[in-house]
Amino acid sequence: MLQPKSSKRTHYAIQLISNRYKQVIICFVLIIPLLLSAQVKGVKHVILIGVDGMGANYLSKAQNIPVMQSIMQQGVSTMHARCVQPSSSAVNWASMVMGAGPSLHGYTEWDSKKPEIPSRQIDHYGMFPTIYALFRDQQPPSKIGVIYSWSGIGYLFPKQAVNKDDHTNNDSLTADHAAKYIQAERPDFLFVHFDGVDEAGHGIGWGTNAYYQAIQGIDSYIGQIIKSVKNAGIEKNTVIIVTADHGGIKKTHGGKSIQEMEIPWMAFGPKIKRNTILNKSIMTYDTAATIAYLFGLKTPQVWIGRPVLEAVK
Numbered sequence: 001m002l003q004p005k006s007s008k009r010t011h012y013a014i015q016l017i018s019n020r021y022k023q024v025i026i027c028f029v030l031i032i033p034l035l036l037s038a039q040v041k042g043v044k045h046v047i048l049i050g051v052d053g054m055g056a057n058y059l060s061k062a063q064n065i066p067v068m069q070s071i072m073q074q075g076v077s078t079m080h081a082r083c084v085q086p087s088s089s090a091v092n093w094a095s096m097v098m099g100a101g102p103s104l105h106g107y108t109e110w111d112s113k114k115p116e117i118p119s120r121q122i123d124h125y126g127m128f129p130t131i132y133a134l135f136r137d138q139q140p141p142s143k144i145g146v147i148y149s150w151s152g153i154g155y156l157f158p159k160q161a162v163n164k165d166d167h168t169n170n171d172s173l174t175a176d177h178a179a180k181y182i183q184a185e186r187p188d189f190l191f192v193h194f195d196g197v198d199e200a201g202h203g204i205g206w207g208t209n210a211y212y213q214a215i216q217g218i219d220s221y222i223g224q225i226i227k228s229v230k231n232a233g234i235e236k237n238t239v240i241i242v243t244a245d246h247g248g249i250k251k252t253h254g255g256k257s258i259q260e261m262e263i264p265w266m267a268f269g270p271k272i273k274r275n276t277i278l279n280k281s282i283m284t285y286d287t288a289a290t291i292a293y294l295f296g297l298k299t300p301q302v303w304i305g306r307p308v309l310e311a312v313k
């Protein structure tokens with residue numbers, strides 16, 4: 001039967017519209033998984049906890065550290081990650097958040113406040129590109145915090161890129177402030193720095209009873225932070241990484257002994273393997289690359305850090 005002309009036109013129009021819908025639907029079906037795969041699913045928060053001077057050689061022998069022991073059981077760990085040379089603080093805290101070593105970012109001393117070697121690249125914050133800048137630029141609504149016991153950390157991030165810049169000068173306050181900030185703001189990325197283990201090392205000696213007591217103290221502070229993550233209701237979406245800038249020997253560090261060079265690296269949370277010892281090489285600048293990977297952040301060409309893929313499910 002011949003259809004009247006108008007009905008034919010309507011039918012044609014409907015078909016045209018439904019074809020358009022099909023195209024749109026196909027586009028979404030193809031594009032949405034690509035968008036999702038840019039960020040490791042389930043990871044919405046990363047808390048990076050840095051324990052100054054916590055050498056892997058000593059941590060592996062530490063007793064009564066239930067929190068870190070449970071992180072290692074629930075997640076991944078190694079006692080053979082390495083810091084960069086020299087085995088000093090600022091140069092290594094810089095490397096950890098800048099995805100590169102001192103020859104590139106230029107911070108070379110224990111107390112560098114600016115690069116002694118001109119940075120190979122400068123971003124629009126006037127610094128070598130940091131993980132903080134990647135968050136701010138690529139995911140602008142991110143809540144980013146830095147809470148730290150040692151003033152030297154204050155020179156190693158672009159102030160304009162973070163929401164919270166809190167130098168406490170005291171580990172107990174650092175833990176308190178971090179816990180409160182996590183519960184109140186649920187930050188996307190938070191860096192927490194503890195200093196007491198390094199102080200015990202310099203004051204009494206690496207590997208002494210006082211040094212191990214300091215590690216036990218930090219262990220309970222890490223427990224306080226994990227509790228706040230649970231209280232904030234974000235534990236299912238939060239990856240926690242615990243590492244250090246360097247180890248030490250006798251009452252010092254900066255040298256080339258394995259006690260100074262080896263640092264612990266542990267992580268747990270969504271998409272992180274359980275109860276796994278990491279065997280492959282990890283450098284401190286891989287930490288920044290790993291955080292960028294978890295959030296699908298594009299890393300600058302000048303970075304040499306690689307994500308710790310061995311840790312990810």
Ligand SMILES: [Zn+2]
Nearest residue numbers: 053089198253
């Ligand atoms: Zn030190």
